Amino acid sequence: MQTFILALYVLIWPLISLAVLAIIGVATVKDIRMARRDKRELV
Amino acid sequence: MNEENFYQFSTMTVLALLVFFYGGTYLLTLLIKKKKENTDAFMVSNHQIGFGLGAASMTATWIWAASFYGAATSGYTYGISGPLHYGLWGALMILFIYPFGRRFRKLAPNAHTLGELIHARHGSSSQLILASSNILGSIISLMVNFTASGALVSVLSPLSFQAGVVIAGVGVLGYTLWSGFRASVLTDFAQLMAMMAVAILIIPAVLFALGGPNTLLDGMSLLTPEQANLFSMDAILNQGAPFFVAVLAYAIGNQTISQRLFAVREDHIKPTFITATIGYGAIVIGLGMIGLMALMTGMEPIGGDMNNLIPQMVSMYLSPVFIGLFFILVIGSLSSTADSDLSAMSAIVMADVYGKNIAKNKPDPTKMLFIGRLTMIVATIIGVILASFSMDILIMLVFVGALWGAIVFPVIASCFWDRVTNTAFTSAVIAGLVMFCVARFELIPMVTVTAGLFELLAAVGGGVVLGLMAFGFCGRRVGVIFGVISAIVLAYFSVGFLRDYTVLLASLMAYGVSIIVCVGISLLNSSKFDFSQIDQKVINYDPAQPATQG
Numbered sequence: 060m061q062t063f064i065l066a067l068y069v070l071i072w073p074l075i076s077l078a079v080l081a082i083i084g085v086a087t088v089k090d091i092r093m094a095r096r097d098k099r100e101l102v
Numbered sequence: 103m104n105e106e107n108f109y110q111f112s113t114m115t116v117l118a119l120l121v122f123f124y125g126g127t128y129l130l131t132l133l134i135k136k137k138k139e140n141t142d143a144f145m146v147s148n149h150q151i152g153f154g155l156g157a158a159s160m161t162a163t164w165i166w167a168a169s170f171y172g173a174a175t176s177g178y179t180y181g182i183s184g185p186l187h188y189g190l191w192g193a194l195m196i197l198f199i200y201p202f203g204r205r206f207r208k209l210a211p212n213a214h215t216l217g218e219l220i221h222a223r224h225g226s227s228s229q230l231i232l233a234s235s236n237i238l239g240s241i242i243s244l245m246v247n248f249t250a251s252g253a254l255v256s257v258l259s260p261l262s263f264q265a266g267v268v269i270a271g272v273g274v275l276g277y278t279l280w281s282g283f284r285a286s287v288l289t290d291f292a293q294l295m296a297m298m299a300v301a302i303l304i305i306p307a308v309l310f311a312l313g314g315p316n317t318l319l320d321g322m323s324l325l326t327p328e329q330a331n332l333f334s335m336d337a338i339l340n341q342g343a344p345f346f347v348a349v350l351a352y353a354i355g356n357q358t359i360s361q362r363l364f365a366v367r368e369d370h371i372k373p374t375f376i377t378a379t380i381g382y383g384a385i386v387i388g389l390g391m392i393g394l395m396a397l398m399t400g401m402e403p404i405g406g407d408m409n410n411l412i413p414q415m416v417s418m419y420l421s422p423v424f425i426g427l428f429f430i431l432v433i434g435s436l437s438s439t440a441d442s443d444l445s446a447m448s449a450i451v452m453a454d455v456y457g458k459n460i461a462k463n464k465p466d467p468t469k470m471l472f473i474g475r476l477t478m479i480v481a482t483i484i485g486v487i488l489a490s491f492s493m494d495i496l497i498m499l500v501f502v503g504a505l506w507g508a509i510v511f512p513v514i515a516s517c518f519w520d521r522v523t524n525t526a527f528t529s530a531v532i533a534g535l536v537m538f539c540v541a542r543f544e545l546i547p548m549v550t551v552t553a554g555l556f557e558l559l560a561a562v563g564g565g566v567v568l569g570l571m572a573f574g575f576c577g578r579r580v581g582v583i584f585g586v587i588s589a590i591v592l593a594y595f596s597v598g599f600l601r602d603y604t605v606l607l608a609s610l611m612a613y614g615v616s617i618i619v620c621v622g623i624s625l626l627n628s629s630k631f632d633f634s635q636i637d638q639k640v641i642n643y644d645p646a647q648p649a650t651q652g
Contacts, residue, residue, distance in 0.1 A: 061319060061322075062315045062316055062318070062319045063315070065315055065318040065319060065322075066309075066314075066315035066318070068182075068391075069305065069309055069315075069318070069391045069394075069395070070305070070306055070309065072305065072384045072385070072387050072388030072391065073301060073302040073303075073305045073306060073384075073388050075380060075383075075384035075388075076298050076301055076302050076381070076384040076385050076388060077298075077302050079161075079298065079377060079380055079381040079384060080295065080298040080299065080302070082157075082377060083154050083157050083158050083161075083291075083294070083295075083377065083381070084154070084295070085154070086152065086153045086154030086157065086377075087152070087154030087155055087158065087291060088154070089152070089153075089154065090152030090153065090154045090155055093152065094152070099148070099150065100134070100143075100148060101134070101152075101155070101288075102134055102147045102148070102151060102155065102284045102287050102288050
């Protein structure tokens, strides 16, 4: 049990990073589409 | 340092990696390059940055090379709780700033710097305190990031330290110079994607290369009781608390953060900052785990230098491909922060110095743009020189941190309370800074009544920090009540105790003294400021506005 908790404590952070990576990636694709639709610059 | 213990890339390989990184980043900026850039867009894009790019840019900016090394050092020194006490507080500060950021945006929707808002509220002296502290802070940040590049290149390749410094300086300036903040935001996205992908791969790779989770369980026997304790008081008092207080000051005082507050679409500020909070925390705490793993395997940092922990672990346990990825991770983190510093400094000189104080709100956009680019070139040269000669100017960072600590309350109070005056602002900042120095450098012997008085002032400072956090999320009444109760509780525990933790005592003193002076002088003033004046005074400079959402 302690091994599992230790492994989780170390590996949870890359998992959260992966989730954030996905959120930011999807949101940026939406940003690009919205900018094109509104005919404005992305940045 | 014994460089034979690190994996060595050939000169050609490391140059290829650097050309790949900086060349790719430069090519990316060509996508947005315009023959004639808009002055306002050069500083804050079009105030319409979306959630994805905004969150990526905020996260990439907040993570610098020192984040990895600092988190790993914390994990190695304080054990289980170490990485949390480095990454968690830094992350929460991104979260903490957004309620105040929304107020800044509401007061001055066309602002480029926080200094402009303060100029409209108080005038030049308060604004220039903020501007000068930012320029000093960004120069130091540039130097630290270029130094990190030099150290990395010299450790992992036959190239010299100076070569690494110059390549980073030229590379970052090359892709930021023309489009300014726009280039910074776009490249931050690509750099963050790369950093996250590498972090996601490297952390489990190191764990399993060590022998998997069972090795960690075996390594628990190497930890002291304090290191094995998730709620270690040693870690809280020596790492967590001082860092918490210092980073709060950085979040409010730093133009790289406020620049993004003014650039993100107003309705996206909250999700942007929440996502950046989680992203920053996950990457930095995760990489801090490498320091913890080093501790649990009994590894000793080469030459006793904690900055060697991560490169040493990666060199010892991972294949050259992963070492290459680690190289990109560090170069990406330092470059994203360095380009943000260049953009921040250029905006400060363009808007705060030239726009407000020289051109008196009627600047020539072409000249303004030229000044911004010239600022970037000069700042890069200074950063490269300071880094190349390994000049010890980090002591200046102590003063910048103290200055920002003393600025926090006056800045926030100026945006919410109509009785704060210019005199109250400047007096509070100066008094906070002076008392910080007295406590930090123990200019007065820290004994008996003096020490007790300082501890009480620090308790007030602690109440300010916690009260401001409560105020940001729950409103004025809750903030005041929570702040007062916190100060009383902290006073009870601080007296006779905090004098042994000089850094924490001095940092909290800056907050405590500045609130007392700021509130005291403001209460003497009966006139009230009309906040609607700020929007009228803080304007866009370029008549050719960038295309924005309708």
